[in-house]
Amino acid sequence: MQISMAVNGDEVTREIEPRVLLVHFIRENLGLTGTHWGCDTSNCGTCVVLMDGQPVKSCTVLAAMADGHDIRTVEGLAVGGTLDPVQQGFMEEHGLQCGFCTPGMMLTARALLDRKPHPDDAEIRQAISGQICRCTGYATIVRSVQWAAAHPPGWDTETDAGTDDGGAAGTTAEEVTA
Amino acid sequence: MQIPAPFDYERASDVANALALLERHGPESRIIAGGHSLLPMMKLRLARPEWLIDINDLAELEFIRRDGEELRVGALTRHTALLESADVADLFPIIHDAEQVIADPVVRNRGTIGGSLCQADPAEDLSTVCDVLRAQAVIRGPDGERTVPMSDFHRGPYETAVAQNELLYEVRFAIRPRSGSAYEKVERRVGDWAVVAAGAAVGLAADGTVEEAAIGLTAVGLDGTIPEAEAVLLGQQPHEELFVEAARIAAAACHPVDDQRGPVDYKRHLADELTRRVLRRACARAAGAQEG
Numbered sequence: 001m002q003i004s005m006a007v008n009g010d011e012v013t014r015e016i017e018p019r020v021l022l023v024h025f026i027r028e029n030l031g032l033t034g035t036h037w038g039c040d041t042s043n044c045g046t047c048v049v050l051m052d053g054q055p056v057k058s059c060t061v062l063a064a065m066a067d068g069h070d071i072r073t074v075e076g077l078a079v080g081g082t083l084d085p086v087q088q089g090f091m092e093e094h095g096l097q098c099g100f101c102t103p104g105m106m107l108t109a110r111a112l113l114d115r116k117p118h119p120d121d122a123e124i125r126q127a128i129s130g131q132i133c134r135c136t137g138y139a140t141i142v143r144s145v146q147w148a149a150a151h152p153p154g155w156d157t158e159t160d161a162g163t164d165d166g167g168a169a170g171t172t173a174e175e176v177t178a
Numbered sequence: 179m180q181i182p183a184p185f186d187y188e189r190a191s192d193v194a195n196a197l198a199l200l201e202r203h204g205p206e207s208r209i210i211a212g213g214h215s216l217l218p219m220m221k222l223r224l225a226r227p228e229w230l231i232d233i234n235d236l237a238e239l240e241f242i243r244r245d246g247e248e249l250r251v252g253a254l255t256r257h258t259a260l261l262e263s264a265d266v267a268d269l270f271p272i273i274h275d276a277e278q279v280i281a282d283p284v285v286r287n288r289g290t291i292g293g294s295l296c297q298a299d300p301a302e303d304l305s306t307v308c309d310v311l312r313a314q315a316v317i318r319g320p321d322g323e324r325t326v327p328m329s330d331f332h333r334g335p336y337e338t339a340v341a342q343n344e345l346l347y348e349v350r351f352a353i354r355p356r357s358g359s360a361y362e363k364v365e366r367r368v369g370d371w372a373v374v375a376a377g378a379a380v381g382l383a384a385d386g387t388v389e390e391a392a393i394g395l396t397a398v399g400l401d402g403t404i405p406e407a408e409a410v411l412l413g414q415q416p417h418e419e420l421f422v423e424a425a426r427i428a429a430a431a432c433h434p435v436d437d438q439r440g441p442v443d444y445k446r447h448l449a450d451e452l453t454r455r456v457l458r459r460a461c462a463r464a465a466g467a468q469e470g
Contacts, residue, residue: 001187018187018230021217033366040180042285043369055284060217064187065210065232068296108284129368130282 003067007032008076022056023047025063034074034103045131048104049073055108057130058159074103077110085148085155086110091104095144097135104131109145118149182220189232193345194232195334196315197320199380200343203229206328209345212233212288214281219334239292240348242266247353251290251304253346256465258282260291270311270351272359272377272424272456276303279361282369293345300335301371301397307361309403310377310392311351332401336438354390358463360456363396364448366439373395376428376452378460380411386465393457395449399433406431407453425453 004013007030014029026035026049035058038046042060049058050072077084088110089095096102105128112119112127119127124145125138133141188203190196200207207229210216221223227379233239242263249269251260260266261277280303281289294304295315308315308328315331317324317340331339340346363375374397381390391408394400407428411420434445 017184019182019184020182024181040221042214042281045282045284048284054287056288057214057284060214060285061288062187062210062213062217062230062232064235065213067189127283130284 001064003064005066005068006070008072016063018062020063022049022058022061022066022071022176023073025066025157026058026071028065036103037102038100043130043132044101045108045128046101046104048107048131050107050111053111053114054118055111072107075108077106084110085151085153086113086145088151089144089147090143093140093147095137095141095142097137101131101133101135105133105141109148112145113149113152117152119145121146180221182217183223183226183451185220185226185228185230187230187232189235191235193236193238193347195316196231196236196316197343197346199229199231200345200452201320203231205342207342208229209296211293212256213291213293214285214289215293215299224360233345241348242380244269244353247262248350249353251291251349251351253290253295253348255291257289257291257294259284261286263271269353270359272307272310272361272379272460273304274361275361276377278305279303279363279365279375281318283331285369289397291349295331295349296338296340296346298334298336298338299371300399303361303363303372303375303396305332305374306377308349310379311359312379312392312393314350314352315339316343316347316350317344318347323347326351329402334401354381356384356464356467357390358460358465358467360459360463362452362455362459364452372444372449374434374452376456377450378453378456379463380416380457380460382416382461382464387413388461391424393428393453395432395453397434397439398445398449399435401429404428404431411457415456416465418458421457421461424457425450428453 002015023037027034035044038044040059042057046056047058052070075125086106124142208227210230210232239252241252243250267274312329315326326339358380361377363372377394379392383389389412391411392403393407394403407424410424429450431444432449434442436442
């Protein structure tokens with residue numbers, strides 16, 4: 001069957017078997033290997049992509065079900081060579097060790113911040129509770145998301161907050177922005 | 179790599195079309211909604227449909243609507259929508275309690291109430307919730323619409339009253355004054371199936387005595403609610419000794435099995451303890467509703 005969808009803003013059309021899962025379509029048919037494929041049972045969350053802006057586990061969605069929808073993968077986070085604040089936050093706060101869970105974590109974080117620009121730590125932990133970091137780096141992942149919350153897109157061009165960016169570690173977004 | 183066996187796929191454009199497709203493709207065709215129960219089973223070859231009929235485009239099945247003395251929930255309503263609904267939290271806190279512990283937030287973006295009920299996994303939370311709320315399932319088929327109480331909806335593990343050529347359309351919950359409900363689950367980790375979970379709903383009379391009571395347990399081999407435990411509460415002012423007695427009866431009535439989630443005596447202990455807790459909370463909520 002033929003399917004078409006927008007992936008990171010580009011319209012793609014491919015001929016597939018109906019049984020192809022979205023994660024394999026993204027990785028193999030489109031060659032976008034930033035989306036990782038892990039447990040295959042919708043437990044680990046490394047395959048999370050955004051479908052119409054909502055995080056979904058792409059190992060448990062058929063590519064056919066995404067026909068006509070808008071998909072965003074980790075490759076679509078950076079815009080014009082500028083990292084998304086979530087990506088920058090993972091660098092600043094050491095939000096990754098082995099990096100396997102990172103694409104899914106960052107996309108869930110992006111969706112959370114789009115809905116709720118200043119979540120508290122509990123809300124971040126809740127949002128990523130369906131995703132597993134086997135390096136157990138949850139504390140730094142939460143800090144990375146808080147860094148992103150404190151540094152929304154364009155933060156460094158609008159204010160002098162850049163001098164305080166190191167201060168985001170271990171503090172809440174409220175403290176940083178207060 | 180886990181990939182389902184080959185099948186054909188078609189998207190339904192509306193409910194009538196979904197029913198026509200089920201009719202056309204016959205007994206080996208199945209409806210897919212969120213897919214978070216069906217696709218894992220297809221990967222493991224525990225389910226092997228020849229046709230999947232995708233109903234995700236059927237916006238007419240996605241609603242939470244207060245209609246007189248009923249709350250009507252469309253079958254395609256996502257868990258996330260149920261969790262975020264103020265009407266649901268206000269009228270049926272048991273649904274809100276349960277939705278917080280069904281799978282995880284990402285899975286809840288896809289999974290639906292209709293999918294959960296129709297999959298009818300014995301450890302599934304919303305089946306207990308709907309039993310306890312004495313919900314009505316509205317089923318559509320080639321001969322029109324019929325309404326089935328939850329007690330007739332369940333036919334055992336993975337089986338329901340929905341025939342192969344039918345579709346669950348909506349679930350209806352009766353709104354009662356002075357009522358309260360609660361759900362509590364013990365799970366090994368976020369997103370897991372229940373080791374055991376308990377649900378309760380009570381309705382109080384004007385004098386504060388219990389007029390209606392429903393108690394249900396998840397993942398311990400029960401179909402429907404537990405009338406002998408409910409009877410303990412009826413006509414009485416709610417108090418701790420009644421909760422203890424009802425919980426003792428509920429725990430004795432269930433049939434837990436020893437598995438990787440725990441031994442029988444542990445599960446029976448949980449059934450007892452969780453029943454007490456949900457009765458306390460349901461009655462407190464009902465009393466609060468009375469004041470409000």
